[in-house]
Amino acid sequence: xxxxxxxxxxxxxxxxxxxxxxxxxxxxxxxxxxxxxxxxxxxxxxxxxxxxxxxxxxxxxxxxxxxxxxxxxxxxxxxxxxxxxxxxxxxxxxxxxxxxxxxxxxxxxxxxxxxxxxxxxxxxxxxx
Amino acid sequence: xxxxxxxxxxxxxxxxxxxxxxxxxxxxxxxxxxxxxxxxxxxxxxxxxxxxxxxxxxxxxxxxxxxxxxxxxxxxxxxxxxxxxxxxxxxxxxxxxxxxxxxxxxxxxxxxxxxxxxxxxxxxxxxxxxxxxxxxxxxxxxxxxxxxxxxxxxxxxxxxxxxxxxxxxxxxxxxxxxxxxxxxxxxxxxxxxxxxxxxxxxxxxxxxxxxxxxxxxxxxxxxxxxxxxxxxxxxxxxxxxxxxxxxxxxxxxxxxxxxxxxxxxxxxxxxxxxxxxxxxxxxxxxxxxxxxxxxxxxxxxxxxxxxxxxxxxxxxxxxxxxxxxxxxxxxxxxxxxxxxxxxxxxxxxxxxxxxxxxxxxxxxxxxxxxxxxxxxxxxxxxxxxxxxxxxxxxxxxxxxxxxxxxxxxxxxxxxxxxxxxxxxxxxxxxxxxxxxxxxxxxxxxxxxxxxxxxxxxxxxxxxxxxxxxxxxxxxxxxxxxxxxxxxxxxxxxxxxxxxxxxxxxxxxxxxxxxxxxxxxxxxxxxxxxxxxxxxxxxxxxxxxxxxxxxxx
Numbered sequence: 001x002x003x004x005x006x007x008x009x010x011x012x013x014x015x016x017x018x019x020x021x022x023x024x025x026x027x028x029x030x031x032x033x034x035x036x037x038x039x040x041x042x043x044x045x046x047x048x049x050x051x052x053x054x055x056x057x058x059x060x061x062x063x064x065x066x067x068x069x070x071x072x073x074x075x076x077x078x079x080x081x082x083x084x085x086x087x088x089x090x091x092x093x094x095x096x097x098x099x100x101x102x103x104x105x106x107x108x109x110x111x112x113x114x115x116x117x118x119x120x121x122x123x124x125x126x127x128x
Numbered sequence: 129x130x131x132x133x134x135x136x137x138x139x140x141x142x143x144x145x146x147x148x149x150x151x152x153x154x155x156x157x158x159x160x161x162x163x164x165x166x167x168x169x170x171x172x173x174x175x176x177x178x179x180x181x182x183x184x185x186x187x188x189x190x191x192x193x194x195x196x197x198x199x200x201x202x203x204x205x206x207x208x209x210x211x212x213x214x215x216x217x218x219x220x221x222x223x224x225x226x227x228x229x230x231x232x233x234x235x236x237x238x239x240x241x242x243x244x245x246x247x248x249x250x251x252x253x254x255x256x257x258x259x260x261x262x263x264x265x266x267x268x269x270x271x272x273x274x275x276x277x278x279x280x281x282x283x284x285x286x287x288x289x290x291x292x293x294x295x296x297x298x299x300x301x302x303x304x305x306x307x308x309x310x311x312x313x314x315x316x317x318x319x320x321x322x323x324x325x326x327x328x329x330x331x332x333x334x335x336x337x338x339x340x341x342x343x344x345x346x347x348x349x350x351x352x353x354x355x356x357x358x359x360x361x362x363x364x365x366x367x368x369x370x371x372x373x374x375x376x377x378x379x380x381x382x383x384x385x386x387x388x389x390x391x392x393x394x395x396x397x398x399x400x401x402x403x404x405x406x407x408x409x410x411x412x413x414x415x416x417x418x419x420x421x422x423x424x425x426x427x428x429x430x431x432x433x434x435x436x437x438x439x440x441x442x443x444x445x446x447x448x449x450x451x452x453x454x455x456x457x458x459x460x461x462x463x464x465x466x467x468x469x470x471x472x473x474x475x476x477x478x479x480x481x482x483x484x485x486x487x488x489x490x491x492x493x494x495x496x497x498x499x500x501x502x503x504x505x506x507x508x509x510x511x512x513x514x515x516x517x518x519x520x521x522x523x524x525x526x527x528x529x530x531x532x533x534x535x536x537x538x539x540x541x542x543x544x545x546x547x548x549x550x551x552x553x554x555x556x557x558x559x560x561x562x563x564x565x566x567x568x569x570x571x572x573x574x575x576x577x578x579x580x581x582x583x584x585x586x587x588x589x590x591x592x593x594x595x596x597x598x599x600x601x602x603x604x605x606x607x608x609x610x611x612x613x614x615x616x617x618x619x620x621x622x623x624x625x626x627x628x629x630x631x632x633x634x635x636x637x638x639x640x641x642x643x644x645x646x647x648x649x650x651x652x653x654x655x656x657x658x659x660x661x662x663x664x665x666x667x668x669x670x671x672x673x674x675x676x677x678x679x680x
Contacts, residue, residue, distance in 0.1 A: 015149050015190050022145065026138050058185055087189065087204065090404075092397065092418050109192025109200050112142060 001127040004120065006031045008050035010041045010067060011085065012059040019112050020054075028116025038067030045076045052123060053077070054106075057086040068100065077101070081126045083119065085110070149194045153239060159183065161232050168225050174214065181210040187235075198238040205409040206231060212402060262582060263380050264288045266298055266335075268311035269342070278310075281369040284623040286582030287376065295331050307380050309339045310372070313350055332358050338379040342367060370575040370624065377578050378522065387413040388505040391432035393420055393449065394467060395441045403436070403492070410498040420444050427453065432462070433505045436488065439468035439479060447482035454483035461511070463504040467492065518592040520570055521577025529591025533601045533652040536589060540603055540644055548610035549652075550600040551659035552576070552639045555671040557596040560635060564628045572596075572635055575624060583617040599656070607643035607676045614639045614674050622672065636672035638663060646679035 007030045011017050017034045024032045033048045035041040039062060045053075053071070057064035064084060071077050081103040089097070089105055097105060104122045106115065160183050167176040184207035191200030209228065213220045265287045269275040272291075279289040290306075292298040294315050309332075332339055340361040341354040354362045361375045390412050394400050400416040407414045415430050417423065420441060427435070435453065437446035446466050453459045464484045470476060476487060488500060516528045524532060533549065540547040554560075554576060561569040573596060580590045580600060589601040602610050618637055625632045640662025642655045650658075662677040669675070 013186050013190055015145075015152075016193065019142070019145050019149075019193055022138065022141050026141065058182070060182075087185075090397070090400065090416055090418075108189035109194075109197075112193055113138075 001124065002051070004030065004051050004123045006033070006048060006050045007052050007054060007119070008033045008035065008041065008045060008048055009054040009085075010035045010038060010059070010064070011054075011056040012036055013056070016056075016108075020115075023110075023112035023115050024119075027113060028119065030116070038062030038064070038070070041067060042070055042074065042076075045071060045074070050080060052119070053080055053082045054119075055082055055084050057084055065100075068102070072101070081123070083122060146194045149190070150196075153196075153199075156183070156187065157232075157235050157239070160187070160235070161229070164225070164229055164232055167220075168222075173220065177210055177214050177220075181207055181214060184210060196239060196242040198242050199235060201409060202231075202235055202238045205405055206235075208401065208405040212398075215398065262286050262288055263307040263376070264290065264305055265376065266306050266309045266311075267291045268293070268295060268298060268309070268315045270294065270312065270315060278367065278369070281624065282373060282376075284620045285373040285377075285578055286620065287373070299331075299334060306335065306337050308337055308376055309335050310376070311339065311341060313341045313343050313354065329357050338382075340372070340375060340379070366627070368571070368627065370571050370578065370626065373578045373582075374522075374574050377581050381522075381581070387411055388502060389413045389415075389431065389433045390436065390501055390505075391415050391417065391426060391430055391434070392436040392467075393417045393423060393441075393446070394436075394438035396438070399438075399467075399490075403497070406494050406497060407501060410502070412501065420449055423449055423452065427459065427462075433508055434501055435462060435464045436501075437464060437466050437484065439466040439470055439487075447479040447484060450479070450483035461508065463508055465500070465504065518577075520574050521580075521592045523577050523580065523598070524589065524591035526591065526593055529589060529593060529599050529601070530652060530656075532589040532591070533599070533656070536601050536603050537644070537652055537655075545604045546606040547644045548602045548605045548607055549642045549644075549655045549659045550602065550610060550614055550639055551593070551641075551656065551663045552580075552598040552600070552614070552637055553663055553667075554596040555636045555638055555667075557635075560633075564626075564633070568626060568628055572626060575626075576621065576637065579617055579621055583613065583620070599659075606645060607641050610641050610643070611674055611676055614641065618672065618674060638666035638671045639674045640664070640666055640677065641674065642677040646677065 007024055009017070009020055009024070009032060011020065011034065014036075017036065021032060021034060024030045033044065033050065035044060038059060041053075055064040055067060059067075062070075064086070068077075068082060071082075082101070084097060084102055084105045085108055086105060087108055089107070094105060103126050106118055106122075110118070160180065163176065163180040163183055167173055167180055170176040184203050188200050188204035188207050191197070191203060206228070209231075213224070265282060267275060267279060267282075267289055269278060269291065270293060275291045279291055282289050292301070295311070298309075338360045339358065340363065341350075341359045342363050342365055343350050343354075344365055346364050351362050360379050363372055363375075388411075390407055392400060392403050392414065394403070394416075395418060397418060400418065404414045404416050415426065415432070417426055420443065437449050439446040446468070450464050450466075453462065453464065466479055466484045466487045467490055468476075468479075468487055469490045470479075470487075479487075485504075488497060516524060518525050523529070536547060554572060557569070557572070560572055573592075576598060577590075577592065580598060584590060584600060584602065587603060588605075591599045593599045600614075602613070605613070618639065622634055622636050625634055640659045642658035642662065644650070644655065647655065647658065658677040662675040665675040666673050
């Protein structure tokens with residue numbers, strides 16, 4: 001299994017970006033790039049070259065789903081799993097996301113002390 | 129991931145972020161109500177509502193991350209409500225917006241209780257955790273000698289007791305985390321004189337936990353006052369402490385029974401989301417299912433205590449699903465309610481014959497939905513308890529504790545964790561019965577029941593095995609830990625004074641423990657025999673002590 005090092009997180013909420021830095025860098029020990037909009041993610045994904053992407057769903061202008069499709073069109077998602085960060089989803093909704101190619105959903109609010117472990121578990125399952 | 133030295137650094141950083149977030153919250157709550165105001169007045173209500181929903185969505189997604197869970201849950205609930213308004217074609221009614229404003233102001237209240245909660249949770253070591261889990265009782269009694277006596281006796285039962293002179297002193301202190309209030313009905317008598325009931329009602333609303341009154345004498349008027357104020361119990365002085373303790377345990381257990389588990393099947397995704405939100409917000413655990421073909425799997429895995437079935441679905445009807453569930457013996461008593469618009473009496477009668485218990489009419493009112501679900505689950509639990517629990521002690525009956533032991537043994541075998549079986553017996557119980565009568569003997573037995581419930585974890589299984597004999601099954605607990613726990617219980621029991629007219633007396637108990645790690649592969653029956661043999665050793669050694677079955 002390849003090692004998980006670099007995580008790109010697209011999130012428009014300032015508070016969540018700040019606490020994610022702590023949760024992913026300090027607690028999880030990952031290298032993290034935080035983007036505040038889908039556009040910023042499209043611009044910087046190639047240079048950062050992430051192993052995994054976290055996407056907030058409800059964002060103004062370009063939402064998480066559109067960001068997902070445009071990243072896909074850019075070819076930025078080949079071998080790069082995407083996790084959606086959103087409210088609790090129904091099984092039916094989850095099935096639709098899976099069909100799109102989303103690997104998993106982490107429900108918000110997340111616990112900053114354990115979210116890295118959750119990501120690591122999803123990463124393991126993805127490479128199983 | 130992190131070692132413990134950097135843990136404290138992370139914690140301090142997190143605390144900084146948390147307080148920064150907290151300092152912005154008031155402003156954010158204000159903006160949210162402004163936005164709601166705008167939805168009131170603005171010409172383009174749709175846009176104002178969309179903005180409002182977005183703010184609530186952000187709050188719902190972030191508050192929990194910073195530890196404000198109740199605030200976040202309430203924001204999620206309001207977000208979904210606004211979302212429904214955005215989805216619906218007819219315009220929002222003014223009184224609905226009025227109602228929303230009221231519920232928005234509740235956000236601040238939830239924030240308050242989140243803060244009270246986080247300040248109540250201190251730093252706790254593992255050794256202390258049992259104590260901080262034990263119920264906290266606030267006691268209001270002006271006679272300080274009596275207050276000390278009551279507090280000391282209740283502490284023997286494993287309660288934490290905090291004494292107050294009068295209601296004001298209680299309200300002026302931080303009461304976060306209080307589980308029950310025990311008070312003399314004459315406390316703060318000056319205010320009582322005018323309108324007693326209103327006074328108590330106001331106090332009880334403030335404390336928001338079960339309340340038990342104590343009174344000087346048996347008096348219809350005072351009892352009525354207690355009932356009207358919402359008290360759960362009324363005891364006449366001099367207090368029979370074991371009875372009070374049993375009542376407290378029952379009141380708190382009712383509160384802590386946990387979330388009601390509700391499974392909802394409907395083909396309408398929006399309605400599912402709505403029902404899910406309303407019931408989850410009311411504190412229930414909800415699972416929803418759009419595809420009825422998974423009904424049996426999901427019912428098995430989720431173990432609901434109530435099923436809501438849409439009566440009319442495209443491929444299969446609700447009454448057919450109800451009939452299917454009823455084919456299984458184990459789901460015979462599971463409450464099933466139909467969600468329907470059907471008014472035809474014959475259709476409804478037919479659906480009832482197929483196995484559903486009642487109807488919830490669409491469109492579904494929130495209040496009615498919550499109360500109906502809660503009531504159904506409560507009845508089910510009461511019935512299950514009446515069947516499984518011993519009436520005197522509230523513990524499992526003989527057959528049920530043996531079943532519970534087998535179940536826990538399987539769990540322990542899977543996990544590889546230790547498990548201890550404890551057998552306890554009241555010393556010289558026949559002498560108590562012969563000297564003080566059976567009524568007082570029953571009080572002694574129920575006292576052991578209360579003590580067991582207080583001293584052990586909720587995951588432990590406790591039963592009344594025979595007349596004065598008890599069994600405790602302690603998963604994840606080796607003989608050493610079990611011995612410590614049981615000794616603590618033994619000492620507490622010896623402290624309790626039973627009152628018989630002019631005299632008082634105390635009792636003791638003996639116990640035997642068998643640890644599965646010393647006897648790998650044995651069945652429940654054999655472990656019980658080993659624990660019983662160890663109990664016999666305790667009796668031989670002079671009683672009032674604990675023995676562990678030696679490894680063979």
